[in-house]
Amino acid sequence: MSPLKTVSALADAGLIPAERAGALEPVAARYAVALTDTVARLIDRGDPNDPIARQYIPSEAELRATPEERSDPIGDAAHSPVPGIVHRHADRVLFKLVHNCPVYCRFCFRREMVGPDSESALLPDVFANAVAYIEGHPEIWEVIVTGGDPFSLSARRIGEVAAHLAAIPHVKIVRWHTRLPVVDPARINDEFVASLLTPGVTTIVALHANHPRELTAAARAACARLIDAGIPMLSQSVLLKGVNDDVKTLEALMRTFVEARVKPYYLHHADLAPGTSHFRVSIEEGLTLMGALRARLSGLCVPQYVLDIPGGVAKVRLTSTDVEKTATGWRIRDPDGNWHAYPAGLRPLS
Numbered sequence: 001m002s003p004l005k006t007v008s009a010l011a012d013a014g015l016i017p018a019e020r021a022g023a024l025e026p027v028a029a030r031y032a033v034a035l036t037d038t039v040a041r042l043i044d045r046g047d048p049n050d051p052i053a054r055q056y057i058p059s060e061a062e063l064r065a066t067p068e069e070r071s072d073p074i075g076d077a078a079h080s081p082v083p084g085i086v087h088r089h090a091d092r093v094l095f096k097l098v099h100n101c102p103v104y105c106r107f108c109f110r111r112e113m114v115g116p117d118s119e120s121a122l123l124p125d126v127f128a129n130a131v132a133y134i135e136g137h138p139e140i141w142e143v144i145v146t147g148g149d150p151f152s153l154s155a156r157r158i159g160e161v162a163a164h165l166a167a168i169p170h171v172k173i174v175r176w177h178t179r180l181p182v183v184d185p186a187r188i189n190d191e192f193v194a195s196l197l198t199p200g201v202t203t204i205v206a207l208h209a210n211h212p213r214e215l216t217a218a219a220r221a222a223c224a225r226l227i228d229a230g231i232p233m234l235s236q237s238v239l240l241k242g243v244n245d246d247v248k249t250l251e252a253l254m255r256t257f258v259e260a261r262v263k264p265y266y267l268h269h270a271d272l273a274p275g276t277s278h279f280r281v282s283i284e285e286g287l288t289l290m291g292a293l294r295a296r297l298s299g300l301c302v303p304q305y306v307l308d309i310p311g312g313v314a315k316v317r318l319t320s321t322d323v324e325k326t327a328t329g330w331r332i333r334d335p336d337g338n339w340h341a342y343p344a345g346l347r348p349l350s
Contacts, residue, residue: 003102004035007058014045015057027058031275032104032115036183039103042213051211051243055105062106062275068310068343071112073271075312084122084130088312091141092173095130097122097161098148103183107240107279109271109308114148121153135168142173151180151187159195166200175204177236182207182214185222193229206234207262210244212252220260227261234265235303239286240279247292254293254301264303269318272310272343282344283307283323283330290318307332309340 007024010016010033016024027033035056043057044050076096079088086094098121099114108114122130134140143165150158165174176196181188196203205226209215227233235257237244244250254264267290270280290305305318314334316322322333329344 003037004040005033007033010035010057013040015040015043015053023060024058027060027062031058031062031106031111032100033058034102034104036102038185038216038218039183042216049242051249052213054242055107055210055240056103058106059278061278064277065274066272066277069272069274069277070310071274073109073273073310074308074315075310076110078312082129082133083126085133087133087137087140088314090139093134093137093140093143095134095143095145095165096147097127097145097150098152100152101147101149102152102180105179107238107270107273107276109273110148111273111275121157131164131168134165134171138170140170142175143171144175144177146177149178149180150176151178151192155189155192155195158192159198162196162198162201162203166198172201173204174198174201175206177206177208179208181205181222181226182209182216182219185216185218188222188225190225193225193231196226196231197229203231204234205231206236206265207257208236208238209253209257210237210240211249212256215253215256215260223260223262233262235262236266236268237303238268238270238279239281239289239305240270241281242279245281245285245289247289247296250289250293251296251301254297254303258298258301264301267303267305269305269307271308283318283342284325287318287323307342309334309342313340 004010004013007021007028011018011021039056043053076086079086081087084096101114134143162174165171223233239245244253257264269286270276286305294302306315307318308315309332316332316334324331330342331339332342333339
């Protein structure tokens, strides 16, 4: 089956009722839709609250915004010295290599910037300028290749990018952020894995998955191909209402990561992206869940619960000493010891 990229295709596949199609067309016109065959087969069509469907199937709620939401919720633009680069921390940069994905998550914090109408990858001159920026900053030790999903590129192109980065003497770590092993595991074949292995740098893959059902036997086999080739893997997940906001699901997810030899790394508090308030739990709920996880799991399985302070301030761990409840929401302490207000507003506008 070809990727499902339209509301009518979702209806034809039985993933939404035909009578909902008209109401979802405006959502798809604003925010890109795409599901792979792998994802479509994971969805339980008999469960109206299926956690896989909730991540990928558009909802009318996406057109309801709250005042605190913003098009660039983590402040990439404030730290982008040249197109394609985000340099927020001295020793590492984000390299936003592509603007599309094999699937589009309904809670994506870059949902205003990615999609099929964007350039599929950086144009040659933009790519060259981004690499030149990395070359010109010897403090950059790690390059985090992101997008979009950089694994949507061909093995040949990934090998070219890896070679460019490995040729920069001060770059020692290249970390690729992707959903591909869970949404299209067959793409992670021997040729693809070989393209990532470039002498001179350590290659790491960070895998985004939010529910244990996403880690199918095929997905675990794709991870094994990467790991057996010597590529360490980390996990990234987002705490999402109706998907994984209960301790049993999170426990199963983290155990499944570890069983697949993927180290749990980050559990993100959902960002203030437009039209995503129906996915966000409160910080208080998140802290309670993390406390329950620590009581139930080996330290091998416990991720860091993190939040990106809006405006490009910093990514911080949400711990009891760095979070305080206020009359209007919360305040969060950044790594420099400064406090920042964070809104409590979780209800979408009617």
